[in-house]
Amino acid sequence: xxxxxxxxxxxxxGRFGDFGGRYVAETLMPPILALEKAYEEAKADPxxxxxxxxxxxxxxxxxxxxxxxxxxxxxxxxxxIYFKRDELNHTGAHKINNCMGQLLLAKRMGKxxxxxxxxxxxxxxxxxxxxxxxxxxxxxxxxxxxxxxQKPNVFRMRLLGAxxxxxxxxxxxxxxxxxxxxxxxxxxxxxxxYCIGTVAGPHPYPAMVRDFQAIIGREAKAQILEREGRLPDxxxxxxxxxxxxxxxxxxxxxxxxxxLIGVExxxxxxxxxxxxxxxxxxxxxxxxxxxxYLLQDEHGQxxxxxxxxxxxxxxxxxxxxxxxxxxxxxxxxSATDTEALEHFQLCAKLEGILPALExxxxxxxxxxxxxxxxxxxxxxxxxxxxxxxDVFTIADALGEEIxxxxxxxxRKAY
Amino acid sequence: MTKRIDQIxxxxxxxxxxxxxxYMMGGDPDRAASQKLLGAMPEAGxxxxxxxxxxxxxxxxxPVIEEAGxxxxxxxxxxxxxxxxxxxxxxxxxxxxxxxxxxCNPIHHMGYGAFAAAAKAxxxxxxxxxxxxxxxxSELRAAFETHDLALIRxxxxxxxxxxxxxxxxGTKGFVYYVSMTGITGxxxxxxxxxxxxxxxxxxxxxLPVAVGFGxxxxxxxxxxxxxxxxxxxxxAIVKTFHEHGHDAAIALIRSLANAAHS
Numbered sequence: 001x002x003x004x005x006x007x008x009x010x011x012x013x014g015r016f017g018d019f020g021g022r023y024v025a026e027t028l029m030p031p032i033l034a035l036e037k038a039y040e041e042a043k044a045d046p047x048x049x050x051x052x053x054x055x056x057x058x059x060x061x062x063x064x065x066x067x068x069x070x071x072x073x074x075x076x077x078x079x080x081i082y083f084k085r086d087e088l089n090h091t092g093a094h095k096i097n098n099c100m101g102q103l104l105l106a107k108r109m110g111k112x113x114x115x116x117x118x119x120x121x122x123x124x125x126x127x128x129x130x131x132x133x134x135x136x137x138x139x140x141x142x143x144x145x146x147x148x149x150q151k152p153n154v155f156r157m158r159l160l161g162a163x164x165x166x167x168x169x170x171x172x173x174x175x176x177x178x179x180x181x182x183x184x185x186x187x188x189x190x191x192x193x194y195c196i197g198t199v200a201g202p203h204p205y206p207a208m209v210r211d212f213q214a215i216i217g218r219e220a221k222a223q224i225l226e227r228e229g230r231l232p233d234x235x236x237x238x239x240x241x242x243x244x245x246x247x248x249x250x251x252x253x254x255x256x257x258x259x260l261i262g263v264e265x266x267x268x269x270x271x272x273x274x275x276x277x278x279x280x281x282x283x284x285x286x287x288x289x290x291x292x293y294l295l296q297d298e299h300g301q302x303x304x305x306x307x308x309x310x311x312x313x314x315x316x317x318x319x320x321x322x323x324x325x326x327x328x329x330x331x332x333x334s335a336t337d338t339e340a341l342e343h344f345q346l347c348a349k350l351e352g353i354l355p356a357l358e359x360x361x362x363x364x365x366x367x368x369x370x371x372x373x374x375x376x377x378x379x380x381x382x383x384x385x386x387x388x389x390d391v392f393t394i395a396d397a398l399g400e401e402i403x404x405x406x407x408x409x410x411r412k413a414y
Numbered sequence: 415m416t417k418r419i420d421q422i423x424x425x426x427x428x429x430x431x432x433x434x435x436x437y438m439m440g441g442d443p444d445r446a447a448s449q450k451l452l453g454a455m456p457e458a459g460x461x462x463x464x465x466x467x468x469x470x471x472x473x474x475x476x477p478v479i480e481e482a483g484x485x486x487x488x489x490x491x492x493x494x495x496x497x498x499x500x501x502x503x504x505x506x507x508x509x510x511x512x513x514x515x516x517x518c519n520p521i522h523h524m525g526y527g528a529f530a531a532a533a534k535a536x537x538x539x540x541x542x543x544x545x546x547x548x549x550x551x552s553e554l555r556a557a558f559e560t561h562d563l564a565l566i567r568x569x570x571x572x573x574x575x576x577x578x579x580x581x582x583x584g585t586k587g588f589v590y591y592v593s594m595t596g597i598t599g600x601x602x603x604x605x606x607x608x609x610x611x612x613x614x615x616x617x618x619x620x621l622p623v624a625v626g627f628g629x630x631x632x633x634x635x636x637x638x639x640x641x642x643x644x645x646x647x648x649x650a651i652v653k654t655f656h657e658h659g660h661d662a663a664i665a666l667i668r669s670l671a672n673a674a675h676s
Contacts (some may be wrong), residue, residue, distance in 0.1 A: 013549065021549070021550050022547065022549050022550060023518055023545045023546060023547070023550055024545055024547060025473070025474045025544050025545055025547075025568070025570075026547055026567070026568040026569065026570045026572075026573060026581065026592070027474075027570040027571075027572050027592065027595050028572075029547050029549070029572075029573075029577070030572040030573065030574060030577060031572065169477070169480060170470065170471070175471065176471075179471050179472075179473045182473045182474075183473065183474070183476075183597045186473075186474060186595060186596060186597060187595060187596040187597060187600065188595075189572060189595050190595075284522075285519045285522055285523060286517075286518040286519045286522050286545065287471060287519060288471075288473070289545070291522075294519070296519065296523065299492035299493060299494070299520060299523070300493065300519045300520035300521070300522065300523025300524065301468075301469065301470045301487065301492070301519075301520065302469075302470040302471050302519070
């Protein structure tokens, strides 16, 4: 995957400005320091990078295409809109880029027991997939609420040989799955590798996950230069924890003419209090190993996040995004459940692409930005996942009944 | 005050006994019942009280303490109400140290300096912040220095000889040795003695060492008391208080304290 470029951040303490760090129980400090050391060594080893490249090319199917969304561009009547099509990766989302990197690192470290948390199930499926390929044991923690709304992915993980453990505590969503994964890690610390799915958690995870996802932006930059002969005016991605956005943004950070736009999930509206927009509606705090923006109450208790998208339903955000936000390098906006649903349907009908509910949040702000930039503008949006997993949720939200029978047919298809 | 902590370790050592440290969740299930339990602890033999601060995401705790936190929050508990409990306790007890124990975010939200000042004003003696390792606690440590409060650090089975000096540097009162890898309330699987680890931590820190995690019964408390300067029990007390009420919790505490002091 070529040289991994850290762009000078984070510092040696895992800090992006005031954000990041290593806020973990003492039991986990030695293993995260060992992980950091192993990662530093691995990323300087050409054979490790070559191994990742091989899997990226022949297993995941990289590079993913950069696709000119012509009919959506006509619809917006503004800037040209391109999709970076990471939904065409093996397993249907960008998540596998990171899993490939982390599990090859686990193999290098001699760890054979892999644990992961998952929200929408995409990270769980990707982890289970790579674990199967590398012959590793895989346990995925998933909130009981998410298990109900992401049934196809739960079954997929089981087919891949992973054990899916339901988490009932708290809101039974992504943050609770992460708590439970941390509890597993602290208990089985010697033999276990924790494969975190987003650019959050204690250092070195935010930097390491970003590095493995940064392939998205590197490819996109080369592709747009070839197609259009110039840099885009804006790159846009949805944000839960922020891994697909960080992957797209990272290579463009030094190109200050390129606007970096992150779209958070506004749920039923940021003013309603029922949302998952940590930057738009949160404040700095400490959760899951890092200091970042969080949804919290006046006593510093973590508030419940709300989003139709299980993958964005998280009360925090990666620390590098917090820092890009505070320094003004990136812009963070939001989209509601309703907007995401409308634009899911628009994209399906105009482009013949069923986007996942997560990138469906990026679509409305992409159209706004296209109008704002006008005909001379150029935008890349990260189509980070495909929507097959979301059909039950979408049917439910649209008031369509998918009968037991229909669901049964779908299940048999797997 | 670190003095209250130092005094209790000295006085138990003089008698050849271990200090008994008992944990309870502040505000579980409501302020009145929790305040009553807090007030009854010294007479039942508790030397140091660990008063839990409820948090929504207790990543190092098992289900017993997590659920106690949920009940406490449902009963209106927060960091400031737990400090109020300590202040009320302190009006009638000037000798038993109180260590508040919890997670970083509520304290970060209040502000490290404001928390230290409020804890001092409430008569709190120190704090254990589970997810604030030495790498991240310099700001809170400075505030604690100003107010003569003890920032108690945790040493664990994964803390090796190379790291131990960093873990104990700047700590006061005592060092808490987490005797197993895992979450609170897990069953104890390593029946081996903690003598060697305690000796290593004592040598590195020059402080007394209290041992917790996996201590549920008077028998185990007596075993640990032979090797350590203090014994910590949490989950067993929280569980008994929830399931069988105040009197049963006090009876358990008394038997654990007697074992630790044997």
